[in-house]
Structures are given as structure tokens and as C-alpha cells.
Amino acid sequence: MRTPHGEIPTPVFMPVGTQATVKTVSPHELEAMGARIILSNTYHLYLRPGHELVKRAGGLHIFMAWNGGVLTDSGGFQVFSLGPLRRITEEGVEFRSHIDGSKHMFTPERVMEIEMALGADIAMCFDECAPYPSTWEYAKASAELTARWAERCLKAHKSPTQALFGIVQGSTYADLRQASARDIASLGFPGFGIGGLSVGEPKDVMYEMLDVTVPALPENKPRYLMGVGSPDALLEGVARGIDMFDCVLPTRIARNGTVFTRTGRIIVRDAAFAEDMRPLDPGCDCYACTYFTRAYIRHLIKSGEVLGIRLTSLHNLRFLIRMMEEMRESILSGSFEEYRKETQHFWYNN
């Protein structure tokens, strides 16, 4: 993908920087670990510090001193997750802030205005993310609403530099997914999110939905599986033609002292690692593994020291980014299926 902030090789994992920062990590550390694009959250930045402030600061890139790519979600997922705090109509969604309870309204037009102010390289359409499970009827109405909103987004989005991606919905129904993919694809977006997955459904169901959705999307445009994910799901997603992923998993588990390794996840805060002088994951090239032992990182986490969760976060992010690099290399050399077979057990153990 070409963006105003450089070429982004795919498949790519996007670290999540909800509040204009990837938790515990500096932008220069992201650059050093090979991150090329991050995700940030429209809903959160709209509420705090406010999109107008970010705009006055020169946009998200300058505000957070990050020179790589940025994608902003549309706030749809966050707003729908508010449950009783929100009300959906044809016009948009009325909701109350999780911070101070104040009342707000998101419409497709309003969200485009906010995303343009934030100034990411890629904006996402405002969509309705149906919960899991949903009835076929609810999922159909929801996907159709999402398609009408997509048209409104397209009309309201005016930026010479920012790309706008459409979002496919349809819950766990193959026919609805295919119809949604066709509807959204027909609008001619330069890229497509696949939303409403990884929301509680079994992984097999998610893979089935990818199997029917991806072929209905243009081959030459990026496909983004939203909110995924775990190492096994990255592998399976790439195998099914997904180009982009984002997930809080690596940084969230890192803050609990859990790290990915080539031999499976470990909880480094466990007593078992008190005397372990090996790096988190022998063979890993991240900052944490280059300089520090499990024993030291365990000590930091047990002592409540910030450096501990910085190191586990750096490691987990680098682990996934390196995984994507490896998959890309295997695709380029025509050996992805071998790579997948050979390494499957690593990713399924994480």
C-alpha cells in the first residue's frame, strides 16, 4: 500500500494506539521494531483530547510524533459496545461518554468530519457492528444500514490525501456477508474492512465467513480484518487473503506479564521464571530479548515497575510484526503454504 507516510508492505499488523499512543511504547520504539502503520480510535480521541485540538496540533502524526502510517477506526465498534448508553437510528447513533456521561451524536457525516480532522492516512466508514449472536433478520438490517451509511460517508468524505475504506458486515451469515461485500465493493472504496468478526464467535465460524467474504472483494485492494488478532488467526487470515490486522491483544497481555514465544505463551511473572537467565524468547531480535532476562523482567513486573510492561509490550509487538515479515517473505518466494505447515504449531500455541 502507498500512503502519504510511506509504502506499507502487506500483510501488515497494526499496533493499536487508542489514545494517540501505543500503550507504554514510544513512536521511535515502534519505528525501531518495524511497525509501519498503527491504528488509533476516533471515539476516544473525539472525547479526549478532542479532534479539533488534534487538528490544531497538525493532525495525529504530528501530535504523537509518529511518521509512519495511521488508520483511524470510525468509532462504530466502541459506540455499539456502550450498550445501554447508546441509541441507534437511521440518522446515526446517540450515545453517552464513558468518561463523563455527556450526550453525543455520531452520524456518518459527523464521523467523516472527525476523521478528516484527525488526519490519518486511512479513515474507516461509520458502520453498525452487530453483536454476536445476532438473528439473520437483525444482521440483514444492520448490514443494509451499514451500506446506506457507507454511501453517506463517501459523499461526506473530502480529502485529497486520506483514503476511506468501506466495511463489510453481515454477522455470521454467509449469504449476508456475500451481499454486504458486493454492496460495499460496488461503491468503489480503495480498501475494505471486514468488521463484526472476532466479537465472540468461534474461530471456525470466523474463518468460514472469511472464506465467503474475501472472494467477493476486489483482488487488487487491501482487505483488513478488524480487531484480529491472535497469532493463529493472523496465520489463518493471511492464508485467506487478508492484508491488514489490528488487535490490542499483544499489548494487553503484556501488561499482565504474558508474552508470546516460539514455544508458546508464557506468563513471565510466574515463579517458574524467577531464576531464568534466558531472554523472553530466545532467538527474538526485539529490544527486550537483546538486553534483558526473564528473571529481570519478572522482577520488574513483580515490583510494579513500568519498565517491565514496556519490555513485554515491545516484545509482543515485535513478535507479531516479525511473524508478518516472515509470512510476507514466504509469499514473495512462493513458499507460504510450506511456511504455514512448518510453523503452524508455533502460532497455535500462542
Added chain:
Amino acid sequence: MRTPHGEIPTPVFMPVGTQATVKTVSPHELEAMGARIILSNTYHLYLRPGHELVKRAGGLHIFMAWNGGVLTDSGGFQVFSLGPLRRITEEGVEFRSHIDGSKHMFTPERVMEIEMALGADIAMCFDECAPYPSTWEYAKASAELTARWAERCLKAHKSPTQALFGIVQGSTYADLRQASARDIASLGFPGFGIGGLSVGEPKDVMYEMLDVTVPALPENKPRYLMGVGSPDALLEGVARGIDMFDCVLPTRIARNGTVFTRTGRIIVRDAAFAEDMRPLDPGCDCYACTYFTRAYIRHLIKSGEVLGIRLTSLHNLRFLIRMMEEMRESILSGSFEEYRKETQHFWYNN
């Protein structure tokens, strides 16, 4: 000063790394900001992760991946701060852990064993730090006990690479300070801590004590004012012949969102800075000031994001280290008194 981990230009400020990490900061960030030596805490490391583990890891430098100098305090200050949890005898101090209430005994011999295991470049003698205020009688007995313990430390300390510094006590009594300085100096240590100050007494009293203590110590050996401090006290300390300082102040106030600036301390989390697109301290060369605005750092701190307190910590540490660099330059060029007069208001406003 020459140490096994390089030459350390003085006067020098030592960031505090209580639990084998300077809070929120990585060792490579310390290096980048010009830190040459840090302080770590014997009491804390003895309890967690244990000095034997640190020794097995190869010593503190290797354990925490820090290639500069390290000084360990003796745990005296921490142990005496435990109040009802400790009992002092001629032999040593019995105390209970603040973590799990377990019973422990620190004697001069035991503390030397622990400090040798930790493997810092500079170890401090086990001393009694009299509280403020203390009666003349208590302070006299305490300084004399400290002198007897210093002899025992000297006898027990056997390391070809680690220097052992004596500690002067005597509370706020000029005659006791002078006597203690003479007693401790007569033992021939390669450097001297001045302890028992910055424990609640007025700053003028501290300066008076320095005025009578420093001249009683050898001119050609480093003098270390323990637990100090604030920018004004660094300036006044250097003016009185102090070579080394340590203090948690810069990192502690940073975690509350307070930063030093050339025009006085500011609380960057205040609403006044919500739209402020200047760096924390215009003219500062630290990482935070090079890349980020007050508005962004305020946003991070208001949002509870770790990067916020990382940036304020980096800034405050660099501010003090740069101050020491400036003082050193002015001493070398023979213009310290001018520097002191010209910049006094900066340091007194912080």
C-alpha cells in the same frame, strides 16, 4: 572519578533506580540523556529479587543492562525509616520487611556481604541515620555508633573492584558534624557520603552543616550529599564543594505530571496547558522536548498513558543532568560564581 564502568565527571547527579530500574526509564535512555552513574537500593534489592539472584545474574550492571556506574546505598536510611518495624542495637538493626512482614537483621558485616553481591562500583557503609530533630545526646551517640560500624564495614568489605565510601552523620549540630567528619575521614575511605541531611530540616540548616562538614573532609576525594535534591540545593551544594548527589525528586514529581523548566516548575497536567504546543521546556534538548508538546503530554497524563510519565521523567532527569554539566563547565572555566549568580533564579524557582 574513575570506576570500573568508566570515568565519571563531577559534580554529578545520580538518578535513583531503587528496584534496579530508574522508574519508567530504560538503561539506554539513561545513557542517551548523559547519565553516568545511578543509585540503587540495598534494602529493596535484598528483599526483592534478593542479592543472591542479582549475583547469579552477574551483578547489578548485567542484571539491569546498565553499563555506566552504579552506587548502592547501605539500606541504613530505609531501615531507619521503618519506624516501629525496627530495633537498633550495637550489633545492628533488626527489622521487618515492608513487603511481607518477615524478620531480618542488618549488621555492618551483613550489609557488606549484600553490597558485594550486588556488585556496584561504589558501596556505602552501613550507618545510623538519626531522625530530624534529634537531641544533641542522641545525635552524638548515633554518630559514634556510625563510626564504629564504619570500622566494621571496612574490615568486612573485601572487593578488588568495588569502592567503599564512609558516611558522616551528626544531625544538625556543627560540633558533631565536624567530629564525625574527622572520625570517618581518619579511616581512609576513598570517598565520603554526608548523610542525615535533607530529612526535614530547613535548607539553611543543611547549608550550615555543609559549611562545617566539607572542610573537614579530604579535598581530593569525592563528597556525596545523600538524598539531595532539588535544583536550588544542587547549586548550593556544588558551591560548597559537593561532588555527588542523588534524589527521587525528578522522577517522583514527573509521575504527578510536574516538570522543571527554566522559568520554574509547571504542572503540565493542568488545564492551562491543554492547547500549549510548546515543548515542556523550550530550549531543552531531551527526548520529550525534541518531539512532543505540552498539549500531547498533558493528554497522555490525563488519559493515564504510561508514555506521559515516561516523557516527564526523561525531561526532569535530563534537566538536572544538564544543570550539572553546566556547573562543571563553569567550574572548569573558572566562572562558577558568575554562573551561580546568573542562573540562581532558575534553580530557586524549581
